[in-house]
Each structure stands twice: as C-alpha cells, then as structure tokens.
Amino acid sequence: MIKKLNELKSGETGVLASYGSGGDLELKRHLLGMGFVKGADVEVEKVAPLGDPIQVKVKGYSVCLRKEEAKNIEIEV
Amino acid sequence: MANLKIGLAGNPNVGKTTLFNTLTGLNQHVGNWPGKTVAQAKGHYKHNGNEVEVIDLPGNYALSAHSMEEIVSRDFIVDEDADVIVNIIDAANIERNLYLTVQMMELGANLVVALNMNKYAQDKGYTIDANKLSELLGVPVVEIEANSDTGKEELLKTVEQAAQNPVNTTERLVYNNELKEHIAELQAVIEEDKNLLDVPSSWIAIKLLENDEIVEEKIEGSSKRNNIQAETKKVKDHLEGIFGEGSEEVIANARYAFIDGLLKESLTKPNHLKVSISEKIDKIVTNRILGFPIFIVIMYAMFEIVFTFGAPFQDLIDEFFGILGDFIVGSLGETMLSSFLVNGLIGGVGGVLVFLPQIILLFLIISFLEDCGYLARAAFVMDKLMHKFVGLHGKAFIPMLLGFGCGVPGIMATRTMENEKDRLITMLIVPFMSCSARMPVYLLLVGAFFAANQSLVILSLYLVGIIVAVIVAFILRKTTFKEMSAPFVMELPDYKLPTIRGILMHTLEKSWGFIKKAGTIILVASIVIWMLSYFPAGVEYGSQESAIGTIGTVIAPVFAPLGFGEWQPAVALAFGLVAKEVVVGTFSSLFGVAEEGAGIITAMHGIFTPLTAYVFMVFVLLYIPCFAALGAIKQETGGWKYPLIMSAVTLVTAYVVSFIVYMVGLGLGLG
Numbered sequence A: 001m002i003k004k005l006n007e008l009k010s011g012e013t014g015v016l017a018s019y020g021s022g023g024d025l026e027l028k029r030h031l032l033g034m035g036f037v038k039g040a041d042v043e044v045e046k047v048a049p050l051g052d053p054i055q056v057k058v059k060g061y062s063v064c065l066r067k068e069e070a071k072n073i074e075i076e077v
Numbered sequence B: 001m002a003n004l005k006i007g008l009a010g011n012p013n014v015g016k017t018t019l020f021n022t023l024t025g026l027n028q029h030v031g032n033w034p035g036k037t038v039a040q041a042k043g044h045y046k047h048n049g050n051e052v053e054v055i056d057l058p059g060n061y062a063l064s065a066h067s068m069e070e071i072v073s074r075d076f077i078v079d080e081d082a083d084v085i086v087n088i089i090d091a092a093n094i095e096r097n098l099y100l101t102v103q104m105m106e107l108g109a110n111l112v113v114a115l116n117m118n119k120y121a122q123d124k125g126y127t128i129d130a131n132k133l134s135e136l137l138g139v140p141v142v143e144i145e146a147n148s149d150t151g152k153e154e155l156l157k158t159v160e161q162a163a164q165n166p167v168n169t170t171e172r173l174v175y176n177n178e179l180k181e182h183i184a185e186l187q188a189v190i191e192e193d194k195n196l197l198d199v200p201s202s203w204i205a206i207k208l209l210e211n212d213e214i215v216e217e218k219i220e221g222s223s224k225r226n227n228i229q230a231e232t233k234k235v236k237d238h239l240e241g242i243f244g245e246g247s248e249e250v251i252a253n254a255r256y257a258f259i260d261g262l263l264k265e266s267l268t269k270p271n272h273l274k275v276s277i278s279e280k281i282d283k284i285v286t287n288r289i290l291g292f293p294i295f296i297v298i299m300y301a302m303f304e305i306v307f308t309f310g311a312p313f314q315d316l317i318d319e320f321f322g323i324l325g326d327f328i329v330g331s332l333g334e335t336m337l338s339s340f341l342v343n344g345l346i347g348g349v350g351g352v353l354v355f356l357p358q359i360i361l362l363f364l365i366i367s368f369l370e371d372c373g374y375l376a377r378a379a380f381v382m383d384k385l386m387h388k389f390v391g392l393h394g395k396a397f398i399p400m401l402l403g404f405g406c407g408v409p410g411i412m413a414t415r416t417m418e419n420e421k422d423r424l425i426t427m428l429i430v431p432f433m434s435c436s437a438r439m440p441v442y443l444l445l446v447g448a449f450f451a452a453n454q455s456l457v458i459l460s461l462y463l464v465g466i467i468v469a470v471i472v473a474f475i476l477r478k479t480t481f482k483e484m485s486a487p488f489v490m491e492l493p494d495y496k497l498p499t500i501r502g503i504l505m506h507t508l509e510k511s512w513g514f515i516k517k518a519g520t521i522i523l524v525a526s527i528v529i530w531m532l533s534y535f536p537a538g539v540e541y542g543s544q545e546s547a548i549g550t551i552g553t554v555i556a557p558v559f560a561p562l563g564f565g566e567w568q569p570a571v572a573l574a575f576g577l578v579a580k581e582v583v584v585g586t587f588s589s590l591f592g593v594a595e596e597g598a599g600i601i602t603a604m605h606g607i608f609t610p611l612t613a614y615v616f617m618v619f620v621l622l623y624i625p626c627f628a629a630l631g632a633i634k635q636e637t638g639g640w641k642y643p644l645i646m647s648a649v650t651l652v653t654a655y656v657v658s659f660i661v662y663m664v665g666l667g668l669g670l671g
Helices: A027-033 B016-024 B068-079 B092-107 B118-123 B128-135 B152-164 B177-190 B200-210 B213-220 B225-243 B247-266 B275-286 B291-330 B336-353 B357-373 B372-388 B394-405 B409-416 B422-431 B439-449 B451-478 B502-518 B521-534 B547-562 B567-576 B583-590 B598-607 B610-620 B627-637 B641-667
Strands: A002-005 A013-019 A041-047 A054-058 A061-065 A073-077 B004-012 B027-034 B039-047 B049-056 B084-090 B109-114 B141-143
Touching: A002 B641, A013 B016, A013 B084, A027 B451, A041 B275, A061 B247, A073 B610, B004 B068, B004 B092, B004 B641, B016 B027, B016 B039, B016 B049, B016 B084, B016 B502, B068 B357, B084 B092, B084 B394, B092 B118, B092 B225, B092 B247, B092 B409, B128 B141, B128 B247, B141 B152, B141 B422, B177 B225, B177 B247, B200 B213, B200 B225, B200 B547, B213 B225, B247 B598, B275 B291, B275 B372, B291 B357, B291 B372, B291 B451, B336 B521, B357 B372, B357 B394, B372 B394, B372 B451, B394 B422, B394 B451, B409 B422, B422 B439, B422 B451, B422 B502, B422 B627, B422 B641, B439 B451, B439 B583, B439 B598, B439 B610, B451 B641, B521 B547, B521 B627, B547 B567, B547 B610, B547 B641, B567 B583, B567 B610, B583 B598, B610 B641, B627 B641
Parallel strands: B004 B049, B004 B084, B084 B109, B109 B141
Antiparallel strands: A002 A073, A013 A041, A013 A073, A041 A054, A054 A061, B027 B039, B039 B049
C-alpha cells in the first residue's frame, strides 16, 4: 500500500516509492542528497512533542522534516 | 620539501572543524570567502619539511547549487588548485557521507578519505574494511580520530603521498549502463567546446541533467549552446521515459547505487541494528510529554549554574580591582591621573571584567549543548512553535540561543540558515535575546531590589525578550518579509560526549571575543565617559554640571513617562549604546562608587523604585543593541540598511514595551 510519508505513524516503516510531481524543486534536491532516494528504507522514528516535525530514519541516520515537506514523498508500506 | 595546499571537506557534524584544529592548532585565522558571506577558516602546519596550507571548507551534504556554502565548496574544488582534498567521513554514518564523496569524484578531486568516529561505528555494530573501500574508491582511506592524535601521522603522510601521485577520481565512478551511455553522448557534445573543459565534461553533463542553474548559465555563454541544450533535453526526456522519474532523481539514485555497491563489499552491519544510545536518550529528551519540560529545565539549570558557580570568582576579581583602585589613589593622591585611572579605566573595564566568570560559564554550557547534540534536538522540539508563531525554521532557535551568550556570534550563526529572508528576520530578532552583556545591569539592579527572587526576576526578563522577539518577527513576516518558507530538513546527529578540548576552544574563542570587545570599544567608551564627567575643568566629578550631566538632563524628560526621568539613567542609556554593560560602568562612575557593594546599591535606591528598576531593565533589554551587534549585522548584510532598520525597530519596541510594563505595574499598585 502506498502512503504519504507525513501520514506514517511513529514506528511505521516502508520503502520510498517515488516523489509525487510538484513540490519545491530545491527541497527535492536537498532531500535526494540527504538519502531520500527510490528504494531507500524509511522509518518514522518519532513525532515532535507538538505534532510536527517528524524524525525519520533513512540511510542509517536520523533526519527531521516537517510534515508539509514529507507529503510529496510516497512510501510503500 | 614542498608547499602544499589541502582542503578539508565533509558533511556537517563529522568532526571536520575538530580535525582542522588538531592539524593547525593556533596557526589559523577566520575570514570570509572572497566576496561571500560564508566564513572561511584557513591555517597551516609543517610536516616532514612540507609547509601545508589548510582550508576548512563549509560542511555540506551535497555539491549542488542548493546553498551558498555548497557553491563555495564546489568553486574551491574547481578553481583552486588544491593538491589534495581531505574528505572527512563519519564512519557511523558512512552511507550518506559517501554521497558527498561521490560528488567530489565527479569533479575529479584528488581525494584522501579520513574515516572519523570509528568508535561510534563499532558501537553501532559496523565493521568497515578500510583497505577494501580504498581499493574500490581508488583513493587512500585512513582511519583517524579527529579529537586525538590517533591516525594523524598516517593521514599527514598519506596526504603528502597523494599530493605526489594525484588520482583522477572521475574514472573510478561507475553508474548504471543506461545512464553512463547517455552521459557519454552528452559529454561528446560538450567536448566540442574546449572552453568548457576546465572541469570534467562528465561533471557538466551530470549537472545539466540535474538542472543546475549555475552550469546552465555557463552553457548559455558557450558557442555550442544550441547543440548542448538540445542534447540535454533529449537525454532528460529519454531517461524520464525509461526510469519513470526525473533525471535529477535518476542521478541521485545512481550515486546511491554506486555507494551501495561499495558498501556491499566493504561494510558489514548487523541484520538488526541494536537500539543506539542516542535513540534511548531521545526516547526521553524529545519525548512527546517530556520534551518541553526538559527543554525548560535545561534552560533554567543553565542560568542557575552561571550564577551559583560564577559568584565566588566574581567576588575575587571585584576585590582585586577594589584593592588596585585603593592602591592607585593611595600612591598618587587625588589627582587628575588617579581619577582617570580609577574612575575611567578601572571603573569601566574592571567593571566589565568582573562579569567574565559568568560569561565563561555561559559559553561553556552553550558549547557543551552544541557539541553533545542537544541543540539540534532543541530545534526539533521548538520547530513547530518557531514555525507557527514566528514563521521561522527551528534552526533559527540556535542563533537565538547563542544570542543569550552574545548577539555577535548569534548573528553570525544565522549563516547556517539557507533561506535569505529567514536569515534576515532571525538576525533582526537575535538582539532581543538577552545577551550576557545585559547581565551586569540585571545583576546590579536585581541585587539591589529583588535579592530574594534573583533567578526568577532575571528569568522573567529573558522571557520578555523572547516574547517580544516573537511578536516583532510576526510583524516583520506580515509586512516586510512576506511569502517565505524555508525547508526544515535537518540532521539529528548522534549524541556525543563532547571533548574537553573542543569545548574549551569554543569557550576560549568566544570569551576572548568578549574581552577584546571590553578591551577596545569599552575602553574607549570608559575614557569618553570619564572625560565627559571630569570636564569642564573644576566641576565636581560626574555631577549635573559636568558635560555628561548636561547631556543627561536634556534627554531625561523623554524617559519620564517610563518612570525614570532622572538624568543619570538617561546618561547610562546613552552610553549603553556603545555596549550594554557600560550602563553599569556609567552608574558607578556617575555616583563615584564601586560597581558592587553598598555604595552603588544605595545610589540605585536613590533613583529607582523596584518597579522603575524593572522597567529600566526591560528598556535595557530591548533598546538598540550595542555597536558590535550593529556592526555584525552590517557585515552580514553588506550595508547600513539593516543596522538602521534594527535601531529604529528596537528603539520603538523598547519604549512601547517599557511603557506598557510601567502602566501595568502602576495599575497593579506596584509603584
């Protein structure tokens, strides 16, 4: 099943399926560099105390991003 | 014997600066990249008779045209003929770290890979075969620990050997056949224009497929641009057809695929990563319920430590200057010289140095929080709040927190922010964070009026600063800086036990900055105060008849609605423009008493009530930041526009907020 990264719950894992079209190009470029590439294993580790941003494990390290920024990333769960 | 030039490159948080310090020691200086607002640290060392120049490149995740830092790093690799680029890699995070390595290989950089933090990799269960990795990359790989001398000698030797035998790293990169073929087609077209070939043609091809604006612009100037652009478009469309995603993603995938290939042979990791210490700590520290309370407790503890441990040292320094003053008057008598030395020099500079212990403690704690990894967590916890109410990045929190130490490094720390508008707003609100130079003023007045609730009253002032910053940022965002949204995306580095050396270097550097400020600007200010107080000749020192008294009397009525219409506070505020701590020195000079003790407390009780003392502190907190902070803003923004906006904004804010506080206080019957 395909879900958007921002919809994943804390502890949920999946594989990055694709970037939806649209979204900010700069942001996409940055995320690609940070390891958000097709086929990468992704785990939502935590949601910040106020519900945003989220902490994601990708390529063996932790990165945090806002839900708004995660919504273009599609995850196969 | 040779002169070598090396660049240090790597991701943020990998120990790059630590290695830079280990290599160059004190032989370093920090400036700016020519024509850029990005800081550049340069240094040198001698080894085996070689004179080696070291340039610390900005920490980058990639070499796209994403930020000024990335452009600076890539220009360095392209334009400066460095003999070797030392690529520092966090072994515990090797996969993502190699992404930058691959991009430097695309540029053909002569690399030496330094694997750092091997201990953390081992803790994670990683075993890295450095020889195998070196073989596959075609460049030397050295294991080091940047915070000690482990591996240092071998690294230095390897660098020298690599300088002798440069490797064209581009040749070692292997991307999938489909991509390789099309890159080659594009290369062939690019190579028709020999003027473009100061960089590998394969790099230009890759960058064109990545829609890199800077390279695209360069192609605009080429005689073969029509062919190149047409071929680029063709290849892009073709790749999109085959892979079902944009050429940018295709290339990023190819890089990570290459890295996967490397690591399959050189890295063994356990099937199930055990829960790391960082994850365990974060379970508590960024916990949904505990995250905020912990943040506030850490902030509060920071101030308690600063006051409790700072006080005895403060008393010692104070005593020393007291004895020095008595000694000077005792041996010189009551002359103009002794008045100058005691009232001008000791009164001003001594009064500032007294607060050095607290400033050192504050910087020690901030450096500790930064180095151990908590600051990034604080940004994670705070982002929603910052984003929602201030419209800023959680990262803006870090410059603002540094602003509590000193606005100057705080303003400089905005360099970590990628979005220009975010950066400007942050810079403009950093001075509302109550810096350590305001502390002397608080300590004086809180000591005199609120002895029972010192920490609480001071904490309330810090909170006033924060709330005002939030409101000002909100107004700026709705007016001057509309439509901005910087991505938050930020690495959460693993927690690390900071090294004593690292913390001391940070603290020393920042405290030294404070002393230098005290030693130059404040010295000048103290002398000016003394002259204005001593002259015209014959008047009583610092009395209302002196030059300073005249100035104060003229501007004092402006402050009457705030509850402190006396001439002395007006004078103190005027001189506080030079640097806020001068406010204390001015009071002590004006009343001819020591900066601490019964004398000045009595004097303060003569001009303030508890309410007006508090209002005065609020005004000191909020009005125009010191000249050093204005200078830093000027330097960062490249003109007087923002320092002037800053001055106007802060002056109005200070007046309005102080007035409100005074009115509310009177209304509550606190007058």
